[in-house]
Amino acid sequence: MKSNIFDPHKSFLSLKILWVVVAIHFAIAAVFSILIIRNSSLIASYDYTGFNNALNIFKIPLGVLALIIPIVALLAANHRSEQTKEQMRLASENNNFSNFYKHTEEFESYLTEHEESKTKISLPRKFHRLAFPGAKHGDFKVGEKIVSKIDEYLMDIILASAGLNNQQTWTEGADVVDFLIQRYAQTFYIKNYHSSTSGNSIPVFERTVFIPDGDVKNLIISIKNISEKIRDALLFDERYEPSELLTEVIEFDYNRIPSTNITNISNYKPFDFRALFMEKSKVI
Helix, strand or coil: CCCCCCCCCCCHHHCHHHHHHHHHHHHHHHHHHHHHHHCCCCCCCCCHHHHHHHHHHCHHHHHHHHCHHHHHHHHHHHHHHHHHHHHHHHHHHHHHHHHHHHHHHHHHHHHHHCCCCCCEECCHHHHHHHHCCCHHHCCCCCCHHHHHHHHHHHHHHHHHHHHHCCCCCHHHHHHHHHHHHHHHHHHCCEECCCCCCCEEEEEECCEEEEEECCCHHHHHHHHHHHHHHHHHHHCCCCCCCCCHHHHHHHHCCHHHCCCCCCCCHHHCCCCCHHHHHHHHCCCC
């Protein structure tokens, strides 16, 4: 039966179903008793014979009333079962709640212990909720959604990087790549991912693209910095295995990208990061 009928938060005697069952049986017994009295020639006798006869005459109504006892016992057992289930549910929720906050605190401590680079996760708790969506329910495994989302962002950036291989329109390509990198970093709450805080800012349409140390190569390297920080954070779950794409982005030899000084934009040396990456990639 439904829990709202046997509300575990109410006492047994306050359950509506109990009094409905009792009232129905009393009503049935009363109807049978009235029918017997009206259709029989009964004479009142208050000796033992009269009482014995009364028991025999009214055995059907009494039998109906007697059914109340086992039915009430059954209702009481079911109500206790619902109360036990509710207690177990509350205990499980409290346990999950406690484990969730313990897991969150340990995750923050883990991040602190592994802060070897200047690249940081700015909002550890929000990253934790993103990385471990089932943590509040006792599932501390890295979520599948974040794994696919990482690959999605990386794929977009790599494909867009082909726009850097054009002497005339490379600034527009840099604008697209920079926008996608910023989106990648912001989604996973990563900050300070550029290799340097000094560099050149180039205006492109209504945006300004920051080029670390004035070398577009460093813009691409920031993809690695972000990816490393995300991977290292997710390795808090010992069962987590980085995707092939994420691993290849981190392990790619970025020295293969030619350096260029954009102090003079016309001196820019085009390069095709997508093509370089695809030479070694197994997943693109």
